[in-house]
Structure formats: C-alpha cells, structure tokens
Amino acid sequence: MRFDVLTIFPGLIHGYLQEGIVGRALTRGLIEVHTWNPRDFSDSAYRRVDDRPFGGGPGMLMMAPPLLAAIAAARQANPGAPVIYLSPQGQRLQQRAVQDFAAAPGLILLAGRYEGIDERVLAAVDAEWSIGDYVLAGGELPALVLMEAVARQLPGLLGHADSAAEDSFAASGLLDCPHYTRPEVVAGEGVPEVLLSGDHGRIRRWRLQQSLGRTAERRPDLLERRGLRPDEQILLEEYRRQRGE
Numbered sequence: 001m002r003f004d005v006l007t008i009f010p011g012l013i014h015g016y017l018q019e020g021i022v023g024r025a026l027t028r029g030l031i032e033v034h035t036w037n038p039r040d041f042s043d044s045a046y047r048r049v050d051d052r053p054f055g056g057g058p059g060m061l062m063m064a065p066p067l068l069a070a071i072a073a074a075r076q077a078n079p080g081a082p083v084i085y086l087s088p089q090g091q092r093l094q095q096r097a098v099q100d101f102a103a104a105p106g107l108i109l110l111a112g113r114y115e116g117i118d119e120r121v122l123a124a125v126d127a128e129w130s131i132g133d134y135v136l137a138g139g140e141l142p143a144l145v146l147m148e149a150v151a152r153q154l155p156g157l158l159g160h161a162d163s164a165a166e167d168s169f170a171a172s173g174l175l176d177c178p179h180y181t182r183p184e185v186v187a188g189e190g191v192p193e194v195l196l197s198g199d200h201g202r203i204r205r206w207r208l209q210q211s212l213g214r215t216a217e218r219r220p221d222l223l224e225r226r227g228l229r230p231d232e233q234i235l236l237e238e239y240r241r242q243r244g245e
C-alpha cells in the first residue's frame with residue numbers, strides 16, 4: 001500500500017518510519033511512503049507557503065496554490081488514493097474507518113501547519129479526519145497515527161497470531177483484558193492462577209469476562225452500542241458479584 005504525505009516537515013515522517021512495525025513494513029515492501037513538501041511547489045522566491053489571514057486574526061495560514069499543486073502531484077503518483085486532511089474539524093477516527101482505509105488502493109495524507117489551511121484547498125480533499133478532540137501544532141502526528149493503524153491491518157504485517165488476536169478485540173468491540181508475563185511475581189503481586197492453569201477454555205472465558213467487566217466499568221458507551229449475548233451477560237454479572245458491586 002502506498003502512502004503519500006504532504007508536509008513541510010518530511011523529516012518528521014521519515015524519522016518515525018525508521019523504527020517499529022511501520023519501519024519493518026517499509027523494509028519488507030508491504031508499504032511505500034512518499035512525502036511531498038509544499039515548499040517545492042511554491043512559486044515565490046523564498047518558497048513561501050504561508051501568509052496572513054484575511055480578516056485578521058493570530059498566526060499564519062497555509063496558502064492554497066502550493067498545497068493544490070502538491071495534491072495534484074501526489075494524485076498523479078498514487079492514482080485512486082483518497083486525499084485526507086487531518087484536522088480537529090474532521091470525523092473522529094475509529095477502528096471501523098481504519099479497516100476501511102486498509103482496503104483503499106493508497107492514501108494521500110495532508111498534514112497542515114500554522115493555524116490551518118486556506119479553505120479553498122478542501123475542494124481538492126476527499127475527506128477530513130480527526131484522531132481526537134485536541135489541537136496539535138501540525139497534522140504530521142495524526143498522519144502517522146492513521147498510517148500505523150492502517151499498516152497494522154495489512155495482511156502479513158503483524159504475523160498471523162498477533163493480527164488475529166488484535167482483530168478479535170477490534171471485532172469484539174470490547175476493551176482488552178489484562179495481560180501478564182514473566183517474572184511471575186512483581187513487587188509481591190502474582191499472576192491470576194487461571195492463566196497458569198493450562199486450561200485454555202477456562203482462560204478464554206476469564207479473558208472475555210475481564211474484557212466485558214472492564215468495558216462495562218470504563219466504556220459503558222461501547223457496551224450500549226454493542227449489546228451483550230446472553231452468555232456474556234452472565235459472565236458480566238458474575239464479574240460484578242466477584243467485585244462486590
């Protein structure tokens with residue numbers, strides 16, 4: 001899958017991609033990442049990409065012409081890829097959308113800087129997405145978040161076991177259960193004995209029960225939307241009894 005990122009700080013994108021699973025996906029050729037710097041598309045002497053806002057107001061805005069030219073170049077290089085602008089005004093990114101993006105032929109990600117971009121650029125943008133309700137100095141981190149979330153969905157990236165487990169929770173719509181590894185005792189705290197029992201049916205049941213309980217406690221909104229199977233309802237009631245709720 002090919003990602004094209006439009007950014008005046010290409011180093012931020014390439015730097016992050018040296019490590020981790022996205023870095024590995026790059027070296028393994030599972031993904032390609034190209035950056036386009038709007039400065040290279042500026043027709044001004046000083047490669048200007050920003051200017052003062054009409055109507056006044058603090059800070060600077062990114063000018064439309066360099067961004068529109070960079071978008072056109074990226075579309076040429078990544079045909080069929082949707083152009084996505086990362087901003088707090090966008091739709092909230094959730095796992096469902098990540099899975100849909102993973103099926104796209106490619107993605108072109110526009111990372112803004114300064115106080116934002118000229119509104120007329122949005123005529124060349126297919127969708128606006130937000131990674132959360134907070135404001136960052138640039139769209140590069142949101143672009144990297146989207147790229148990593150999508151890359152993890154690509155077959156062959158995580159290796160069979162992990163991606164299957166991951167999907168089970170993403171598909172289950174529940175929060176993850178607690179995890180433990182060696183050493184068995186940490187600061188006097190042991191590991192739930194069920195996990196040492198070797199009884200895989202019991203372990204699966206305990207993990208589902210923990211996911212249900214934690215989701216009910218921390219994200220009741222997720223349960224609202226998802227609903228519970230009768231067997232899950234029973235597990236959750238038992239969880240609550242054990243917790244003395």
Ligand SMILES: NC(=O)c1ccc(NC2CCCC2)nc1
Nearest residue numbers: 086087112116130131132136138
């Ligand atoms: N929540 C977000 O996904 C998000 C995206 C971009 C951004 N800042 C950018 C947007 C235009 C100038 C800086 N802040 C936050």
